[in-house]
Amino acid sequence: MIIVFGSINIDLVARVGRLPRAGETVLGPGYDVIPGGKGANQALAARRAGADVVMVGAVGRDGFAAAALAELAAAGIDLSHVSRVDAPTGAAFIAVDAAGENQIIVASGANAAVRATALDALSPAPRDILMLQWEVPEAEILAAARWGRARDLRIMLNRAPAGPISAELADLLDMVVVNEHEVLALGAGLGVTGEPDAVAAVLSERHGLAVAVTLGPAGALCWADGIRHESPAYPVEVADTTAAGDTFCGALAAALDRRRGYETAVEFAAAAGSLACTAFGAQPSIPHRSAIEAAAQVLADQRNPDHRRLTE
Template sequence: MIIVFGSINIDLVTRVERLPQSGETVLGPDYAIHPGGKGANQALAARRAGADVALIGAVGRDDFAGTALSLLAADGVDLSRVSRVDAPTGAAFIAIDRDGANQIFVAAGANAQARPGAIAGLGPGPDDLLLLQREVPEEGCIEAAATVKDGGGRVILNLAPAGVPSEALLALVDILIVNEHEALVLAQGFGWAEREPDDIARRVDAERGIACVATLGAAGAVGWSGGVRRRLEAPPVDVVDTVAAGDSFTGAFAAALALGLGFSSALQRGLAAGSLACSGAGAQPSIPRAEAITALVGSSFL
């Protein structure tokens, strides 16, 4: 099973001709409301990619909570350990330009009260995998990771939003997933001179003993594990928007590992899922299913 401890949001999305600069107002014609949040997105992505998934997090007691959980429930993610708290459901405010690039602002809301205590009730064992991000309190991530590691499971940390995790959290992580910006922030935080994601991922693997995957947008991804480098190109797609591309990659990558596939195969499935997400609009509505991922893997990595 994949256990996700992470954020649950509602996304308010508007399309604009171009993204605003500081202090500038840019008008959009309308907006859409979608379920989102990195934890929820990755839980749904892993579930749609074929894994059994339980989500641990928090929502408010407001009307947005039901919308935020709707697609997760429809796809069979275990939501029995999602708490209802006296805070507004988390929200993300997303602007997408004509080329599919985005700017995202997140209000934590109920996510600040997410607690991982329910993980122990799942009885995590060696076949389980914990998936973490950085939209819930880090102390909760540390507690969640320690619980899963005590049971013999593995821990994946997606370093999003960008930041430098504590040494206490890093000590519990088996696999780190970063994009180009997140890799650079990590290197700067460590005081490293490296600036290329490939070099940073190699050093994380070599010096920290943490397998590291750096996603490179349309250029694909590079992964280092046990001193071995894997470099794969992304399958080409017609881009509608890039929202949830990283979450789709991470969820599908984790699902592949949970289903017993190797590191390289997991990279392939993650890249296919991330590419497919770019071809649809919105966060969770664009997250692909296992059949589409398998078909794109088969046509792109022959």
């Protein structure tokens, strides 16, 4: 089982010809209202990748709440631990340009009311996975990690948006997932500088955790137990990169929940993240397990062509 402790948002998404510079207004033809939030996105990605998922978070009592939860409910995610609070449902304001790149502003709203004490109602099994992100209060993230460690859970943190974490939190984690820019901010906060690959290797060794780094069109790498694993991206035509990182995280958690090793789990996650770039919007773009498995098999065959020939 995977427990996701994190944010639930509604995304207001506008397509534009190019992203605005500071102080500039750029016109778009319209906008879409799409469920999102890093916690919710990762929960849906893990569920579509085949895992049983519980979502712990908060929404408001406003009209956006039902829309923010709709895809999660349809996927069969356990939402009984999502609180209703007297604050507006979290919202993200997203601009996506013609190349699929984006700019995002997040208004926390109800996500600021998420509390780690909500986890006390759960009875997880040892080695279940607890997924954390950085769109709920920092103190609650640390409290959730302590809760998970006391129950022998595997704890995964996606440190996004970018920034440092405390050494205490790093030592509670089993895995951190960041992109090539976020890993530098993470490393700087823990006294490690250098190129993304080298920073990931040092953090992994120093804190005894796996460090996965997404590299956009170059794929992903992961340092764990002194071993470097890597996977190229699955080749796609990019429409929108908004949920690629969240999809990678959810698919990675789902693969690890099925007791896959890091090599095949990173490959599976890289395939999922690539597929998420082929459709517009966060949650609508998240792929299902069958599509991910097919794309991951292509990557596996590229990694080991001799095995492919033997099995054809």
